[in-house]
Amino acid sequence: MPQETPAPKAIAIVTGAAGDIGRAIARRLAEGHDVVVLADIDGGAAERAARDLGDEARFVAVACDVTDARSVAAMAEAASSRGLVRTLVNNAGAARAVSLHDTTPEIWRMDNALNLEAAFLCFRAVEEMLKRSRGSVVNIASVNGMAVFGHPAYSAAKAGLLHLTRLIAVEYGKFGIRANAVAPGTVRTQAWKARAAANPQVFDEAKRWYPLERIVDPEDVANAVHFLAGPQASAISGVCLPVDCGLTAGQAEIARTFSQSSHY
Ligand SMILES: NC(=O)c1ccc[n+]([C@@H]2O[C@H](COP(=O)([O-])OP(=O)(O)OC[C@H]3O[C@@H](n4cnc5c(N)ncnc54)[C@H](O)[C@@H]3O)[C@@H](O)[C@H]2O)c1
Numbered sequence: 585m586p587q588e589t590p591a592p593k594a595i596a597i598v599t600g601a602a603g604d605i606g607r608a609i610a611r612r613l614a615e616g617h618d619v620v621v622l623a624d625i626d627g628g629a630a631e632r633a634a635r636d637l638g639d640e641a642r643f644v645a646v647a648c649d650v651t652d653a654r655s656v657a658a659m660a661e662a663a664s665s666r667g668l669v670r671t672l673v674n675n676a677g678a679a680r681a682v683s684l685h686d687t688t689p690e691i692w693r694m695d696n697a698l699n700l701e702a703a704f705l706c707f708r709a710v711e712e713m714l715k716r717s718r719g720s721v722v723n724i725a726s727v728n729g730m731a732v733f734g735h736p737a738y739s740a741a742k743a744g745l746l747h748l749t750r751l752i753a754v755e756y757g758k759f760g761i762r763a764n765a766v767a768p769g770t771v772r773t774q775a776w777k778a779r780a781a782a783n784p785q786v787f788d789e790a791k792r793w794y795p796l797e798r799i800v801d802p803e804d805v806a807n808a809v810h811f812l813a814g815p816q817a818s819a820i821s822g823v824c825l826p827v828d829c830g831l832t833a834g835q836a837e838i839a840r841t842f843s844q845s846s847h848y
Contacts, residue, residue: 593667600676795830
């Protein structure tokens with residue numbers, strides 16, 4: 585009797601997985617994947633996050649600088665040694681300067697390298713595996729990629745990331761590869777540490793602009809990623825799903841002024 589070859593393990597890669605959003609995504613993607621690779625430039629933090637989530641057979645930490653092609657290739661190799669990549673979540677990201685006036689050419693390049701080019705590098709490193717698995721990419725963009733809310737270089741890179749999402753969807757659709765983006769609004773994470781230290785009220789002040797009168801939780805982002813990466817989204821490709829408590833739908837304060845209606 586010929587032996588049937590067992591199906592390769594389904595791998596999800598989450599970059600920036602030591603951060604609050606990345607960790608929540610990694611936890612959620614364990615549903616539907618055999619192994620989750622937590623890739624982060626801070627290898628120690630990735631290891632702590634992985635052990636916090638479960639054993640090494642399910643959650644694998646890999647130290648990886650996603651802006652460095654060689655480091656990304658090594659991370660893809662580590663993932664391929666454990667199975668076949670079915671989902672790539674480009675989540676690593678950071679914003680460095682708050683205004684265009686404060687943006688140096690170096691900051692512009694760094695923000696674009698981390699928030700845009702890295703997603704391209706990671707996708708190219710795993711594209712052959714995604715073809716074999718007919719897998720998908722989920723890019724963690726931001727509402728900053730959709731309208732101006734400060735952080736110019738980061739915003740331009742996130743807008744580029746939304747376009748990269750569409751580029752992958754169109755060119756790689758014939759291989760069964762889907763690409764989608766999630767655009768979170770304000771999420772209370774380490775990324776806000778300096779701003780929260782300077783103004784402890786920053787999250788309460790932010791709520792004012794959100795129609796749902798709250799900010800986003802890391803789990804809200806993780807739920808959207810899980811949906812887009814899963815079979816229920818099998819006909820969805822090239823879209824951006826805002827997870828923003830209604831922020832990009834419009835502004836009640838502006839509607840109140842323009843309509844002079846107290847219902848807003
Ligand atoms: N927090 C928010 O309000 C918010 C809003 C919209 C979008 N986002 C996006 O969500 C994603 C996660 O953000 P977060 O708030 O969890 O940030 P975070 O700072 O908590 O985590 C980011 C993680 O990325 C890692 N990282 C940084 N540079 C890296 C590199 N070169 N290679 C690999 N890993 C690297 C960091 O070590 C960190 O663990 C980012 O893409 C961010 O732009 C966040």
